[in-house]
Amino acid sequence: xxxxxxxxxxxxxxxxxxxxxxxxxxxxxxxxxxxxxxxxxxxxxxxxxxxxxxxxxxxxxxxxxxxxxxxxxxxxxxxxxxxxxxxxxxxxxxxxxxxxxxxxxxxxxxxxxxxxxxxxxxxxxxxxxxxxxxxxxxxxxxxxxxxxxxxxxxxxxxxxxxxxxxxxxxxxxxxxxxxxxxxxxxxxxxxxxxxxxxxxxxxxxxxxxxxxxxxxxxxxxxxxxxxxxxxxxxxxxxxxxxxxxxxxxxxxxxxxxxxxxxxxxxxxxxxxxxxxxxxxxxxxxxxxxxxxxxxxxxxxxxxxxxxxxxxxxxxxxxxxxxxxxxxxxxxxxxxxxxxxxxxxxxxxxxxxxxxxxxxxxxxxxxxxxxxxxxxxxxxxxxxxxxxxxxxxxxxxxxxxxxxxxxxxxxxxxxxxxxxxxxxxxxxxxxxxxxxxxxxxxxxxxxxxxxxxxxxxxxxxxxxxxxxxxxxxxxxxxxxxxxxxxxxxxxxxxxxxxxxxxxxxxxxxxxxxxxxxxxxx
Numbered sequence: 035x036x037x038x039x040x041x042x043x044x045x046x047x048x049x050x051x052x053x054x055x056x057x058x059x060x061x062x063x064x065x066x067x068x069x070x071x072x073x074x075x076x077x078x079x080x081x082x083x084x085x086x087x088x089x090x091x092x093x094x095x096x097x098x099x100x101x102x103x104x105x106x107x108x109x110x111x112x113x114x115x116x117x118x119x120x121x122x123x124x125x126x127x128x129x130x131x132x133x134x135x136x137x138x139x140x141x142x143x144x145x146x147x148x149x150x151x152x153x154x155x156x157x158x159x160x161x162x163x164x165x166x167x168x169x170x171x172x173x174x175x176x177x178x179x180x181x182x183x184x185x186x187x188x189x190x191x192x193x194x195x196x197x198x199x200x201x202x203x204x205x206x207x208x209x210x211x212x213x214x215x216x217x218x219x220x221x222x223x224x225x226x227x228x229x230x231x232x233x234x235x236x237x238x239x240x241x242x243x244x245x246x247x248x249x250x251x252x253x254x255x256x257x258x259x260x261x262x263x264x265x266x267x268x269x270x271x272x273x274x275x276x277x278x279x280x281x282x283x284x285x286x287x288x289x290x291x292x293x294x295x296x297x298x299x300x301x302x303x304x305x306x307x308x309x310x311x312x313x314x315x316x317x318x319x320x321x322x323x324x325x326x327x328x329x330x331x332x333x334x335x336x337x338x339x340x341x342x343x344x345x346x347x348x349x350x351x352x353x354x355x356x357x358x359x360x361x362x363x364x365x366x367x368x369x370x371x372x373x374x375x376x377x378x379x380x381x382x383x384x385x386x387x388x389x390x391x392x393x394x395x396x397x398x399x400x401x402x403x404x405x406x407x408x409x410x411x412x413x414x415x416x417x418x419x420x421x422x423x424x425x426x427x428x429x430x431x432x433x434x435x436x437x438x439x440x441x442x443x444x445x446x447x448x449x450x451x452x453x454x455x456x457x458x459x460x461x462x463x464x465x466x467x468x469x470x471x472x473x474x475x476x477x478x479x480x481x482x483x484x485x486x487x488x489x490x491x492x493x494x495x496x497x498x499x500x501x502x503x504x505x506x507x508x509x510x511x512x513x514x515x516x517x518x519x520x521x522x523x524x525x526x527x528x529x530x531x532x533x534x535x536x537x538x539x540x541x542x543x544x545x546x547x548x549x550x551x552x553x554x
Contacts, residue, residue, distance in 0.1 A: 036101045036387070044387050047353065048091075048098040055095075055281055055308045056103065062305060063280065068106040071096065072273070072282045072307070073172075075113045077140050077157035079123040081164055083345070083359060084315050086333055088283055089170050090349045091312070094393045095281070096171075101397070109172045110277060111165065115140045115154035116177040116263050118220075118229030137228035139263075141178040154178065164333050168342050175277075177269075182260035189276045190257045192302050193218060193268060194239050199301045200268060203294060218268040221246050221253050222261055229263065267291050271298035274307055283310035283353075287322070312353040318360040331361050339364045339455040340408075341447055343394050344371045350390040361459050368408035368448070375444070376404040402444050405430075405437060406539065410531045411448055415456040416464075417525075417540060417548055423449040433539055464526030466552065473519055474553050476507035480520075481549050489542050497534025523552050 041049065056063065063069055073088040075081065092109060099107060116139045122132045128146035132153065135143040140154030150156040154176075162174055180186055193200065197218070205213050217234040221244070235245040235252065244262070246253040255261045264272055270291065273279065284292060289311050296306040314322050336345050339361065348357075348367045374391040378399050386392050391399040406414075420426035426449045430437060439446035469477060480503045487499060504516030521530035530536075537545045 037383070040384055040387065041102050044384065046098070046387050046393070048094040048393060049102070049387070051281075051308075051310060052095050052098045052102055058308055059280055059305070063105070066278060068108070069099065069280045070108050070110065070278055072110045072112055072277065072279045074270075074282070074284070075111060075158075075161055076117060077113050077115050077154050077161070078117065078119055078121075080125065080157060081161040081333065083331065083333055083336065084285065085161065086164060086168075086345070087312070087315070087349045089165055089172065090168070090346050091353060092281070092283060093170055094350065097393065097396045109170075110175055110279070111161070111172045112175045112177070112273060113154070113158050113161065114177045114266075114269070115158060116181055116229075116260070117266075119143060119153070137226070139178060139222070139227075139229055141176070142227055167337065168346065177263070178260065180276075181263055184259050186272065186276055187258045189272045189302070190262075190264070191239075191242055192275070193264065193272060194237060194242060194244075194257060196301050197237065197239070200298055203297045203301065204265075204267065207290075207294065216265075217246070218265050219244060219257055219262045220265060221255055222263070223248070224253065224255070231265075267294045268298055271295040271302065271306070274299045275302045275304050278304070279307040281308045281310070283312055286311045286313050310353070313356040315357055315359040318358060318362070320358070331359055331363070335361065336364060338451075339459070340368045340451050341371075341444075343391075344368045346394040347371045347374065347390045350393050361455075364455065365408050365412065368451070372404045372407060372444070375399060375402065400444065402442060405434065405442060405445050406535070407531075408448055408452065410536060410539070411445075411452040412456050412460060413525060413531050413536060414540065415452050416460065417544070420453065421457075423453065426453065433541060460527070465522075466526040467519070467522035469519070469523050469553060472508070473523070476503070476509075476516075476519070477523060477549055477553050479503055479507055481546050484537070484542055484546050487542065489538075491538070493532070493534040493538040495534070496537050497532065500533045500537075524549055 042053070055069070071092050073092055075085050089109070089111060096107060096109060099105070118137045119132060119135065119140055122129050122136070126132060126146055131144050131146045140157070141152045143153040145151065145153050145156045147156050150159060158174070158176065165172060200218055204218070205216065208216055215231070215233040217232070219234065220229050220231060222228070223230050230246070230248060230253075232246045232248050232253075235247050237244045242256045242258050244255060244257055246255075263269065274282070274295070292309050292311070299306040316322060344364070344367050347370065348363070371391065374389050378386060378389055378391055379401065381389060414420070414429065415426065418426065418429045420429060423446070427439060437445070480500065483499050483503050487496065501513060504510070504513050509516035517530070517533065518528055520533060521527055524530075
């Protein structure tokens, strides 16, 4: 356990939210002797990083809770897989299968990937596989399964009992035309299997029998055992009511829905959970990441280019601030992770708890000397033409013989990620600059200077020589342009590593050859 004063005063947001939760729901939690967290997933498309973010951030709160108070807790990851498919996602193969089954529950649509019984089951399996990679502890619940097995039956009867109250909550928020046909219950059509949004004709609150008007044809059914499902806002409140949810976070775009669901939950007879509205994830164009569009970066892509820990770190800072999420974010995030790991051992405990890696690693970050930033490793991949980690390690060991994969596990994993990222994202976009006569002369002068210095010089000393050459060749007023020239000619990019460090690590002879090859 951490010091009690530190726990009560730290501004680390997981601790802030848990303290608030324990205060707001003190009596409820005491009576249950358990805290139930929930995250939601709409499996109309493949799981994306926004879904992962909810579970990661909630897990960080649970870790904070474990340091504040020992109390039973659980995390439910709920899939709304009985929802009707409204549109075909852009990033799905064999989309004709989906087009033929629009409107049906996701678990009643054949799997276009041909791996599972349904599209919903496929996406659920993908979600669980992803979350298990991060060793998250969660209880998966399927909407379809809970409806059909009767888990929701008592709660559905409660919704029917409170029908008028719920309608009075929802109707004022709808367009006039929609009010005429709105009903909290959505029957599953016995003829087509589709989830229908049609008006209710009559209901029996004692038996649960309901009659709907389906374009002049009556559908006589009941609300139990999966024959009907609830409209989204009512469904959300019903889950809170059924599972005694204490906390759930959600995207800022669902704030209005959360307000209505809170009112409905109270109408059903329970206090709604504490909420946390986080800002949205945006793609490189500033547009909201969407499961159906498949924009942004997928979980699989991130894990091809960087560690699970770096992705978790990306989720930690400022959840209430919008974040752009695309492939170019990865190297910067990895370097931030390495920087946090490097700082951690020397920090005081109050600062350690504010360090993202404390939350990423549940209070016990790994101890490893950081050899180089990820951006530097990417340049090494390009400079050495390494296409596998063994070759890259041999190159690293030419100048750092004391470093080995066994003792530097973080660096070892980065070698694989750097090769993947370089091949996929860096190499195809390289644009090497052809220097003009003045620029070529400046670079030749840099080579001459490097030929006269010793490999034993420190990176800072080598950096000073690079600065000096730039100043002597007309870049004294804007050294940024000098380094930009080096990066564009040597690396094919506008930005690059700190040259003193690169030259020290890569080697003087190797750097000289690298420059000469580019200015022939």
